[in-house]
Amino acid sequence: xxxxxxxxxxxxxxxxxxxxxxxxxxxxxxxxxxxxxxxxxxxxxxxxxxxxxxxxxxxxxxxxxxxxxxxxxxxxxxxxxxxxxxxxxxxxxxxxxxxxxxxxxxxxxxxxxxxxxxxxxxxxxxxxxxxxxxxxxxxxxxxxxxxxxxxxxxxxxxxxxxxxxxxxxxxxxxxxxxxxxxxxxxxxxxxxxxxxxxxxxxxxxxxxxxxxxxxxxxxxxxxxxxxxxxxxxxxxxxxxxxxxxxxxxxxxxxxxxxxxxxxxxxxxxxxxxxxxxxxxxxxxxxxxxxxxxxxxxxx
Ligand code: XIL
Numbered sequence: 001x002x003x004x005x006x007x008x009x010x011x012x013x014x015x016x017x018x019x020x021x022x023x024x025x026x027x028x029x030x031x032x033x034x035x036x037x038x039x040x041x042x043x044x045x046x047x048x049x050x051x052x053x054x055x056x057x058x059x060x061x062x063x064x065x066x067x068x069x070x071x072x073x074x075x076x077x078x079x080x081x082x083x084x085x086x087x088x089x090x091x092x093x094x095x096x097x098x099x100x101x102x103x104x105x106x107x108x109x110x111x112x113x114x115x116x117x118x119x120x121x122x123x124x125x126x127x128x129x130x131x132x133x134x135x136x137x138x139x140x141x142x143x144x145x146x147x148x149x150x151x152x153x154x155x156x157x158x159x160x161x162x163x164x165x166x167x168x169x170x171x172x173x174x175x176x177x178x179x180x181x182x183x184x185x186x187x188x189x190x191x192x193x194x195x196x197x198x199x200x201x202x203x204x205x206x207x208x209x210x211x212x213x214x215x216x217x218x219x220x221x222x223x224x225x226x227x228x229x230x231x232x233x234x235x236x237x238x239x240x241x242x243x244x245x246x247x248x249x250x251x252x253x254x255x256x257x258x259x260x261x262x263x264x265x266x267x268x269x270x271x272x273x274x275x276x277x278x279x280x281x282x283x284x285x286x287x288x289x290x291x292x293x294x295x296x297x298x299x
Pocket of ligand 1: 204
């Protein structure tokens with residue numbers, strides 16, 4: 001196959017990209033995005049601050065731009081993200097306790113109702129665990145509303161759109177030996193045992209010199225899949241963009257039957273949130289980097 005999406009499709013998987021709505025008018029950008037990828041995540045446009053800037057007033061304009069571009073071009077869409085400590089609108093940052101809990105559920109209902117039946121995978125909860133060796137939850141207004149906030153979010157999400165796969169998504173959880181990975185594993189195992197509706201786990205896979213790729217990522221994917229959830233690589237970028245490392249990540253996903261697909265976090269290095277890491281598959285001029293071939297040859 002000659003594109004990433006078509007190559008991934010041979011094994012029933014997707015190869016996706018994060019899209020920024022304000023770049024879709026750049027024809028170099030949209031040409032590559034349309035040609036190479038068959039799944040789309042909105043890089044920022046479906047986050048809480050974008051969709052509900054004022055309490056009770058939803059604005060789906062930018063989210064719909066990304067969604068409509070994807071669907072008009074034959075791509076599936078990952079939803080990102082319904083409950084998160086970051087990129088909350090000001091009004092939500094100021095809430096706590098029961099009022100915040102209600103606002104979280106209202107947000108899930110409002111957004112999932114708008115996109116009902118249209119989103120293949122939703123990141124229901126993003127980044128709830130702390131970095132480092134504690135294995136604890138990350139402190140946030142949501143966490144302080146009660147330890148059960150995550151399962152409350154998943155139950156609300158299931159009721160709002162029963163057709164979407166409901167994912168928990170995080171970073172620095174790719175290394176099987178990390179305390180954060182083990183804490184996330186314990187939560188997913190507990191949810192499956194107690195019937196909390198969770199269908200998938202997203203591994204962001206932002207690899208850099210401080211938190212590099214480790215070959216035990218495959219063990220991590222396999223271990224989560226064995227709990228009875230699908231797994232996805234949701235925000236892949238690799239500092240320096242080693243073709244070998246990119247190929248290893250692809251091989252890890254392909255080795256796990258329940259790995260649904262891979263999403264890279266941007267098109268060209270110049271589009272990246274970490275552009276100084278030159279972490280993506282395309283140069284600023286739109287040409288393919290060696291990492292592109294590392295991915296294509298592995299798919
Ligand atoms: C990043 C976006 O790429 C940036 O444009 C934005 O300024 C901040 O958020 N984990 C996530 C993503 O789940 O939503 C983040 O995206 C990157 C880290």
